[in-house]
Amino acid sequence: MSTTQAEPPPIVFEPRSGESWRDPFPMYKALRDHDPVHMFENDRGEFWALSRFSHVLAAAIDAKTFSSAKGLTIAYNEMEQLDIESPIVMMDPPDHTAIRKLAIKRFTPRQLNAIEPLLRAFVIERVERLREMGEGDVVQELFKPLPSLVVGHFLGVPEADRSLFDRWTDATVAASADGNIGSGGDAVGELVRYFSEMIERVRKNPGDDVISALVHARPGGNEVSAAWILGFAFTMVTGGNDTTTGLLSGAAELLTKNPGQKKLLAEDPGRIPNAIEEFLRLTSPAQGLARTTTRDVTIDGKTIPSGRKVMLLYASANRDEREFGPDASECDITRKIRRHLALSYGPHFCIGAAAVRLQSRIALEELIGRCPDFTVDFAKGTFASGSYVRRYASMPFCATGAF
Numbered sequence: 001m002s003t004t005q006a007e008p009p010p011i012v013f014e015p016r017s018g019e020s021w022r023d024p025f026p027m028y029k030a031l032r033d034h035d036p037v038h039m040f041e042n043d044r045g046e047f048w049a050l051s052r053f054s055h056v057l058a059a060a061i062d063a064k065t066f067s068s069a070k071g072l073t074i075a076y077n078e079m080e081q082l083d084i085e086s087p088i089v090m091m092d093p094p095d096h097t098a099i100r101k102l103a104i105k106r107f108t109p110r111q112l113n114a115i116e117p118l119l120r121a122f123v124i125e126r127v128e129r130l131r132e133m134g135e136g137d138v139v140q141e142l143f144k145p146l147p148s149l150v151v152g153h154f155l156g157v158p159e160a161d162r163s164l165f166d167r168w169t170d171a172t173v174a175a176s177a178d179g180n181i182g183s184g185g186d187a188v189g190e191l192v193r194y195f196s197e198m199i200e201r202v203r204k205n206p207g208d209d210v211i212s213a214l215v216h217a218r219p220g221g222n223e224v225s226a227a228w229i230l231g232f233a234f235t236m237v238t239g240g241n242d243t244t245t246g247l248l249s250g251a252a253e254l255l256t257k258n259p260g261q262k263k264l265l266a267e268d269p270g271r272i273p274n275a276i277e278e279f280l281r282l283t284s285p286a287q288g289l290a291r292t293t294t295r296d297v298t299i300d301g302k303t304i305p306s307g308r309k310v311m312l313l314y315a316s317a318n319r320d321e322r323e324f325g326p327d328a329s330e331c332d333i334t335r336k337i338r339r340h341l342a343l344s345y346g347p348h349f350c351i352g353a354a355a356v357r358l359q360s361r362i363a364l365e366e367l368i369g370r371c372p373d374f375t376v377d378f379a380k381g382t383f384a385s386g387s388y389v390r391r392y393a394s395m396p397f398c399a400t401g402a403f
């Protein structure tokens with residue numbers, strides 16, 4: 001064994017927020033290489049972090065050992081703070097399996113095809129506006145309102161309510177990113193009231209949306225409770241918005257850093273779907289989410305005791321050289337990706353996966369098609385607060401590539 005190896009860097013997992021999200025990747029690499037089953041402590045207790053692809057994948061699949069029922073953050077009393085019924089992401093099989101089957105029916109290819117013209121018209125209008133302005137904040141103009149439009153559509157929010165819905169969504173997403181939904185104040189209350197009224201309305205007049213599907217479903221002969229439907233609506237609002245903004249803003253950064261890759265996409269837009277998998281892998285907007293162990297579990301010779309919160313570091317796993325090869329941190333839009341963990345894996349695999357792929361394909365087709373020379377000044381971009389989702393809060397964009 002070599003004795004000349006350099007001292008490894010300090011191995012610590014530090015939750016990030018805001019500006020400290022700029023570059024968490026050396027931390028992940030140090031964890032993967034030197035302490036892949038990492039224990040860390042703070043004044044609230046003992047926690048663990050898994051950073052290698054194989055370990056995170058196995059934990060995501062094994063919901064019996066790595067439970068979601070005590071919440072997805074590293075707060076040990078998280079569920080006591082929540083005043084709504086456990087949302088779908090915080091349930092374990094078999095209850096979770098039954099309810100997921102109901103929700104997933106509204107995310108079929110037919111439903112997605114139907115929404116494409118609406119999304120494309122919206123994206124074209126916003127991209128053209130950016131092109132005319134020459135410069136602007138692409139997060140505010142496009143990457144934030146687009147996912148809100150998608151989530152609103154699936155939830156059945158009519159066009160007339162859209163601007164109110166966007167405002168409430170903004171405040172709710174910001175409060176939930178900070179781990180304290182209560183800090184969203186009036187906006188969260190308005191959103192609860194809005195969805196509660198909608199649940200009553202669709203009892204008589206069902207639409208083609210996921211709320212109507214859940215209101216009229218009778219799993220095992222019983223109604224789905226209004227509190228549970230509310231929890232599902234909130235999962236979509238808090239899980240489908242800033243994640244997609246993170247993917248799109250991260251993709252704009254990667255395309256600016258790699259102009260050759262942007263050229264490949266401009267020459268053949270048919271490459272965009274594969275590029276989106278590479279962008280998902282490298283940006284991994286849901287950087288890490290927690291589970292709670294239901295028994296002692298030994299991984300790589302270390303035993304995590306029962307009842308501990310364990311972070312599944314999806315973003316680290318997605319750059320693991322052991323899975324993706326020595327160039328795992330490089331952007332290669334032609335890479336053949338067998339699987340990645342940006343949308344998790346196993347029982348909680350993202351229900352919105354096809355919706356994410358659709359909206360990002362349309363956004364990239366129109367951006368690259370209409371502004372092939374665009375660049376973003378990612379160094380001047382700012383990051384949103386919150387310790388679980390990494391996304392830009394603002395990003396200067398130039399249609400002609402002057403940055």
Ligand code: HEM
Pocket residue numbers: 068072088089090100147150151154235236239240241243244245247284285286289341342343344347348349350351352353355356
């Ligand atoms: C780039 C965008 C997105 C990313 C990175 C993402 C990521 C994820 C991840 C990692 C999970 C698993 C959570 C866990 O590990 O506990 C998840 C679950 C979920 N996602 Fe997404 N998501 C995105 C967009 C969306 C959208 C647009 C929607 C809705 C339209 C959505 C709806 C959901 C729902 C309902 C679940 C819960 C599934 C379950 O627990 O069975 N997501 N997502």
